[in-house]
Amino acid sequence: MTAEGSDAGRTMKMADLARMAGVSSSTVSRALADHPAIPEATRTSIRDLAAKHGYVVNRAARNLRQSQTRTIAVAVPLGHEREQLISDPFFLRLFGYLADEISQRRYDILLVREPSPDAHWLGRLVRSQRADGFIIVGQSNQHKALNLAAGVYRPLVVFGSELPGQAYCSVGSDNFEGGRLATDHLLRSGRKRLLFVGPAELPQIDLRLEGYIKAHGDRGLPVDPGLILPAHFTGTSAYDQVRHATSSGLAFDGVFAASDGIALSAIRALEASGLRCPEDVSVVGFDDSDLASQSRPALTTVRQNVPGIAAALVDHLFRRLEGQQTVSSVLPVNLVVRESAPPP
Known part of the structure; x- marks a missing residue:
């Protein structure tokens, strides 16, 4: 078993870790394997010491003594x-x-x-x-x-x-290109004010938002920050956000949703507000999950491979x-x- 030893800039052996912990190498081995025979306090201490020094298992060395987990x-x-x-x-x-x-x-x-x-x-x-x-x-x-x-x-x-x-x-x-494709499709179809709905602070989703912004810029259109709605993937977050947007009088005629689930929640919110999809508001999702083709209306979406x-x-x-x-x-x-x- 080896790891990158941050202290000496050399390969650390199990014996090195055992010496620092003041225990035997076999105790270190069993502690890192979370063996119940080793007291929890000792296991925790050894795990913390291993983490501090970047110690991880060397698979090649271990496999000389025992089979892989496969x-x-x-x-x-x-x-x-x-x-x-x-x-x-x-x-x-x-x-x-x-x-x-x-x-x-x-x-x-x-x-x-x-x-x-x-x-x-x-x-x-x-x-x-x-x-x-x-x-x-x-x-x-x-x-x-x-x-x-x-x-x-x-x-x-x-x-x-x-x-x-x-x-x-x-x-x-290619999340950026997916966001650009979805937004450009809505704009080319004549939609002018597009909601973006999703957790834009997350990796991947932030790039979908960048694509949304780029598609607007390519057509010389400004992006209204008020049309960017934060929403979680779970619960009623997306539904509630779109319902609030309609009840507050926010004008929009298209929705680009960060996932198919968010898109379907948006469609339900539109219907609950007396709006029709796609006659009044067009909606595009992201993923092309199995639900996308089975929904009514069937969902336009960005397909991930x-x-x-x-x-x-x-x-x-x-x-x-x-x-x-x-x-x-x-x-x-x-x-x-x-x-x-x-x-x-």
């Missing part, structure tokens, strides 16, 4: 939406394709939902040794935690956008397990035009 963990950090369920339609579709890709390589899949992450949750998960590699679904507000783990642990790939100062490898959709995303995530991860370097990938998106926002 398991890939798929973790969902929910720092921004603690009530969000992994039964979300987009999540379920992505998980299905990930499971197919992973099982084809004769590995099992471990699903981890982290509803209250802190800066070290991923490091703890890595040290639990429950998996040989990790796919993180969504950056949420966990950019710092992802960077911390990636600094000392290689078999880690994240579904999300490439961010400034990013230390981890990511695979994601979910099978391609899953394949790229798994390919990048297994290449990193083999010691290869991988760079972040951005996959193209396309607009699927249906009834909620017909063509010009």
Whole structure:
């Protein structure tokens, strides 16, 4: 077992960590594996010491003594939406394709939902040794935690956008172009005042908003900040925001929603306000979940290439397990035009 030793700038061995903790190497090994035979206070102390010095398990050395777990963990950090369920339609579709890709390589899949992450949750998960590699679904507000783990642990790939100062490898959709396509479609169809509805402070969603702004600028149109409505992915947030917009007299004739779920909530709010979609207000979503084609009206949306995303995530991860370097990938998106926002 090895890690990057931040103190001496050299590879730290388990014996080094044991010496600093004042225990045997076997105690360190069992503590990091969360063995119940080691007192909780000792386990906590050793885990904290390991985290301080960037100590993580060396898979090659461990595999000389015991078999691999042959398991890939798929973790969902929910720092921004603690009530969000992994039964979300987009999540379920992505998980299905990930499971197919992973099982084809004769590995099992471990699903981890982290509803209250802190800066070290991923490091703890890595040290639990429950998996040989990790796919993180969504950056949420966990950019710092992802960077911390990636600094000392290689078999880690994240579904999300490439961010400034990013230390981890990511695979994601072209969210900026998706936002531009959706907004340009609404503007070309004659809509003039467009709501943007979604959590624009989050990675990926912020790029969708940038695309919305760019499409306006390309046509020489200003963006009214009053038309940008914050909304969560869960609960009645999007519905309530759109209902408030209509009841307050805010003028708009189009909606670009940050997800299909938000778009469908917006349509329900419009109907409750006596407005028709698309006759009065056109609506475009993002994802092309299964619900998009089944809704009434059928939802115009930006399609993410979910099978391609899953394949790229798994390919990048297994290449990193083999010691290869991988760079972040951005996959193209396309607009699927249906009834909620017909063509010009």
